[in-house]
Amino acid sequence: MNIFIDNRSGSPIYDQIYKQIKSLIISGELHENDPLPSIRSLAKDLRISVVTTKRAYDELEREGFIYTLPAKGCFVAVKNTELLREENLKKIEKLIAEIQQLAASCRLTTDDLIEMLKYNTEGDL
Numbered sequence: 001m002n003i004f005i006d007n008r009s010g011s012p013i014y015d016q017i018y019k020q021i022k023s024l025i026i027s028g029e030l031h032e033n034d035p036l037p038s039i040r041s042l043a044k045d046l047r048i049s050v051v052t053t054k055r056a057y058d059e060l061e062r063e064g065f066i067y068t069l070p071a072k073g074c075f076v077a078v079k080n081t082e083l084l085r086e087e088n089l090k091k092i093e094k095l096i097a098e099i100q101q102l103a104a105s106c107r108l109t110t111d112d113l114i115e116m117l118k119y120n121t122e123g124d125l
Helices: 013-027 039-046 050-062 081-105 110-121
Strands: 066-069 073-076
Touching: 013 039, 013 050, 013 081, 039 050, 050 066, 050 073, 081 110
Parallel strands: none
Antiparallel strands: 066 073
């Protein structure tokens, strides 16, 4: 598992860790019950505070992406399909907002966008 910290990013380090691990879980790159690096190990590898890493793991656990077994470590939780669906819906909504902005700048109508969607999916939806 490769986590990259961008010190120039405006995003807090714990949030960068949280988002990257969450993305790996949602994409299926990390599987159910896969072990995560220990909090101390990840902190050492990233050269950051243990507190920062713990905060990212706590957030992931709070949202149901990972679980902790005392004295054993943290593991990827069984995927909650409703949770994953909700995450994907958020992504779709964000992309639609971007599409609306681009469409407006090109003076495209809703009908134009629907036609483009139909053309690009060719009945897959």
